[in-house]
Amino acid sequence: MKTKKLINYLLIFAILISSLMFTLPASAATGEYHIKVNRLTNTVTVYKRQADGSFKPVKAMLCSSGGNLTPLGTYRTTVKYRWRQLLYNVWGQYSTRIVGQILFHSIPYYRLNAGTLMKGQFEKLGSTASHGCVRLSAADTKWIYDNCSLGTKVTIYESKNPGPLGKPEPTPYPTYTGFDPTDTWSPGRPIIKTDPVITLPKKITLSAKDTSYDLLKGVKAVSYDGKDITDDIEIEDDIDIETPGNYTVTYSVTDKYGHTAAKSTTAVIE
Template sequence: MIPARFRLRKTIILSMVCLLASILVSFLTTSAKTEYPYYIKVNKQQNVVTVYKKDKKGEYTVPYKAFTCSTGVDTPLGVYKTPAKYRWKLLMGDVWGQYSTRIVRGILFHSVWYYQMDATTLSAAQYNKLGTAASHGCVRLTVADAKWLYDNCPLGTTVEIYNSKDPGPLGKPETMKLLPGTGWDPTDPSKDNPFNHKTPSISGVSNKTIDWGTQVNLLSGVKALSTSGTDITGKIQIEGTVDIHTAGKYSVKYTVTDLLGRSAEKTITVTVNNMKEPPVIKGVSDRVIDSDTVVDRAFALQGVTAYLSSKKLSNKDIKVAIKKESDTVYTITYTLTAQNKKKAKEVATVSVDTTAPVMTGIEFKSLTKKQWESGKEAITALARKGVKVTDDYSKLAAKDIKVSLKANGEYAYIVTYKASDQVGNTASESVQFTYFPDIKLEGIYHHMNIPYHTEITEAYVMQGVMAVNSNNEECTDLVKVIIKQVDERLYKVTYQVPGPNDSVISVSCNFSLAEKTEEESEKGATEHNTEAPDGNQEQEGDSSKTE
């Protein structure tokens, strides 16, 4: 017979076994039926918690939420399933955490710790470390984030702790900072939380009045504080702009939102006074153009800009009046009335330049043997001596003349001079520099503006021309002249003298007739009308005989 005390002990043991079996069966049954909507990943290196939810295939691939946390050196890497939860939990160091969820062994998700099991005793210093490694191994969160895990992630939810430089697909959220001595977590949903009745604030804003064109810093002296009292001035957003170059009243709205999603706003009026100074039109100057340039508004406004103080005005506001004074002169008048009713006026003259520059000092030259043998560079320098250029409008100097040499036979260079003014009118003239080994020609030059009815004969073109031999004896009778009429008014005259070894040395110049004068034109017409054909004369004679 079994003693009574042993029967009692046996009964207790059997009861405990049955209870444990019942709990185990219940847990297994519950686990089989429980759905786990979320998968939690903790990036220990970056101190970020990312919560994933299922995609259409039932896999945890959709990032849903991200929390900034504080892990520690002893936070273990690996994959775990949450086994327990605690509304308040005594932590290492005789401190407390809210909304704790166990991950594995002594590692939990929990709020930043409190000195007591009292929501007013939060460690503000530890709270401000969120986002950095600061715990003994647990994963610290704000109260709001810890509570979300506590409320939404059932026991058995998978937690993966890993290391990565990448904070995660949702990044690393910014965390609110607390002032020293703050005892409440601003995110705590408790109805007793004093932060429930607080909002951000904006200070230092007020209506402003500025003078026209004066720069204004809309953030000068402005400060914003978060719900927790920390400086968030850098988060201020400004709506509205102030055109300091347009008088009027402008509405400017300041808005700031803190990490709790709470906002503050203020609106001011900025008044810009009217400008007292008149506008100015810059870039207006007298200009010289060629005959192909069209003088219109677009041309007139090239390089022209209007300003009201430092503000550049639109050229559309400039009125342009173009007056043609003559075929070669325009007057352009610019007028402008600014928004302050002040006016500006500028006038410029545009001249049409159709005349090429005038070069002087260009001559045919006879070269000595030494000069001839000195080379093209020295002869070019010789060609420049005494040559000048002038123009009606452009400021030209001798250096603006281009000089080129081209060989013309064995003993000569054709020297060409060219000069262009600012609009492209170009003057060009060519002469010959000649080395005469035996017989030298003198007195040759271009003849211009010869009276129109002058007859260009050998006798005429030989006037002033002389030939001398190496003994300085005149031998003009050896000169041969060739006259070629190029057009109605231009003749090319070539002088030839004997050279060494039966060669011929030639020098050519131009004889140019002037245009007919009105008197010469009338005289020519009269002579043409009075000179009747021979047949008409005979008819007149016959007629007189009949009478």
């Protein structure tokens, strides 16, 4: 009889311990963020909880999922790893476990060293390329690691619509250094002497009847590390909006490293 009571006590104790081990933190139910992964378009959208309890999209990221190897569903993050060994003896930075063996992690590195990035895999961001995990740039996976507490809700779904913030442009990698181009913090990372890239329309068509024209429409400037610096563009032009004809518009921008780029296009007044 005593043995039976002891067994019952042990079972109750085991159940209690089990429930403590798998209970998410209390903050999980009211987490600050909800991360949604669109495995079809390889886009991640981060939603932030507002004061009224609703969630607003605040950040979009380019990712590489594993397609059907990345399981659909809603999960809560459980563990974080500063470095984590992945399949085939490669490594990932700033990993966060979503479910089972599925993680958010950086593009793989050949060794446990931030200067050994697999460049070819980085250039696949935005397309299906992983073995099931959700790969991100070093900056994006570090953002999740730093800002999203354990217990953060993650929803993996499929849609042709990339999400409310759209699909981000890929980060250019003009010169291979061994480092992720979005990694601006790792020791030993070289400063790349590459000028920003300015994208312009071939021609800007304006109307003499409309003086509210926007010379930044269709214009974009990106620094070598993929940062959008369009707001830093300076414009020079000799446009006389009341006189039809062709005018030259010159755009110039300087990034935070002091690298400058300039480019011109033609504005046509009709």
